Amino acid sequence: MIRARRPLTTAALLAATALTLAACSPGADDPGGESGTDGDGTTVTFRLWDEVAAEAYETSFEEFSAQHPDITVEVEVIPWGDYWTQLPLDVQSGDMADIFWTNTSNFGTYADNGTLLDIDETLGEDHDEWEQSVVDLYTRDGVNYGVPQLWDSIALFYNADLVEEAGIDVADLQWRPDAADGDTLLEAATALTTDAEGRHPGDDGFDADARETYGFNSQADLQAIYVDFLAQNGAQFQDPETDGFAFDSPEGVEAFQYLVDLVNTHQVAPSAADTNVNGDFSRDLFVQGDLGLFQSGPYSLPHVAENAEFEWGLAPMVAGPEGRIGVVHGVAAVGNAESENLEATTEVLRWIGSAEGQAPLGETGAAFPGAVDAQQSYIDYWSEQGVDVSVFVDAAQEPTAPSPVGAQINAGANVITPIFQDMFLGAIPVEEALAQAQEDGNAEMGIE
The missing domain is CATH 3.40.190.10 (Periplasmic binding protein-like II)
Known part of the structure; x- marks a missing residue:
């Protein structure tokens, strides 16, 4: 509604x-x-x-x-x-x-x-x-x-005007590794992303540097984005037995690759150059009416409700291969x-x-x-x-x-966060970034 x-x-x-x-x-x-x-x-x-x-x-x-x-x-x-x-x-x-x-x-x-x-x-x-x-x-x-x-918990805020104009059903958006059969998120995010001339990613002449609207808030956001995508693809952020990082797996690579591609390959999400330095950048874009789909929690409700001057709504979070699993x-x-x-x-x-x-x-x-x-x-x-x-x-x-747990989790997070940010920038390939982050993060926590 x-x-x-x-x-x-x-x-x-x-x-x-x-x-x-x-x-x-x-x-x-x-x-x-x-x-x-x-x-x-x-x-x-x-x-x-x-x-x-x-x-x-x-x-x-x-x-x-x-x-x-x-x-x-x-x-x-x-x-x-x-x-x-x-x-x-x-x-x-x-x-x-x-x-x-x-x-x-x-x-x-x-x-x-x-x-x-x-x-x-x-x-x-x-x-x-x-x-x-x-x-x-x-x-x-x-x-x-x-x-x-x-x-x-996590749900999907949506800009009703942008969604209606693009003809998107927000009730059941899905993602699949490599945007395979069953994926509807990329199509929706592409339809919601426009440049100054109204062109979409993939259109001739599309200018990513002149984007006026964006599709989805793919970014290095632990709670609202990447731990959810990991779980929805059968991957884990941490090993429940050791509290060690466990995201470096084939399923983990697929999940992060999808998210990074939304930013750098498909260009339907804000640049990590912005979201890395301002964790609220996507929220602010949404409130300004420039982001169609904003996955977040009730902690964003007051700011959105007080500042958004357009019709907006809440829908279930995006679902993955294993369904809706959120933090x-x-x-x-x-x-x-x-x-x-x-x-x-x-x-x-x-x-x-x-x-x-x-x-x-x-x-x-x-x-x-x-x-x-x-x-x-x-x-x-x-x-x-x-x-x-x-x-x-x-x-x-x-x-x-x-959510992340463990006596040393903050120390580990301080190690993996800058690596993840570089990965979302496209500065480090996903496979390399996950391997490095898991090894260095676990070493910092004293977990083999």
Whole structure:
């Protein structure tokens, strides 16, 4: 269904995607607060990196305190730029909060070194239903360490005017290696790409340097693009047994070759010279009305809804040979195993894992809550804005590809990212780039 632009006041999505290392809001000037006993009650500290989420939690904790007058929750906001630097220092010094946010790229270190509470042991089965794909992300060696708070999945934003003019059915776009039989994405992206004279790629005289519209956002985007394409072709980003990179496979080469060809051979996607230096370049093109198909997550919703002055809609993500398989990423709250207030901390963890406790997160339209019964609040918020977000819910129920995990994954990502960017530029052949990235990345992580 087509969605028209409506003015919004919501803030950007809060969940920081694995390996993108991008924050969505400034932090408080004073993180403040220490856990401990306050008079006749107990104070539990809760740390996160997002101001907007902090406001929602403050609302939530007002009700919690009404039900638990002997427990006070102090919310600390540490800006994203400082969060992961401060966390290990505070863990080492014993000053870490009782409960804190984490993402999949960072939690493995703390799970492995005994910093985190075993959630299964702490809460047992006495909790509301959680989004299972997020639970799986924070389950390591059979132990769940995270209480799901926020999550996002992947769908396809489309420019209704451009799509209608090109005669494209966005409901079931498919890709195949080498654009073989069954591929409809390349044809659609070609029809949506035009130069200043209205010519399409493949037409005589087509001028790629004068493109005015583009077809699809093929780029070095881990969550929205390449991990999905890998999974849809039967490849893996990581080996689930070792956490080592495993994308250098025949299926992996096929997936990346298709994506790189969309950029450099078929010229239906923006140049990597632009998308490598600005991860939001494709999003901005879409908002300007210059990109027909934009595969992304609900984290792009606020910006699109506030700024797109044309009719747009949401459709299922592009499907590959093995169907629609997309990345679901989530933010979890974890408990500090060294907390001096274990009983009170347990009660707070139970509360922020409940639909009642998470409802304020959804009611702001900021993100899908991790508690299943709280998700309707997010759906209702966007429905009031004229946006049907059910496609993201459906995507989370489909087979999913795991977000990057592992104690050393950030170190490995720092190695492979520039190689992938050069590959999308066409500076390194795909086979060579994947082999080099996997070898160097695994070496950096100490994985043979």
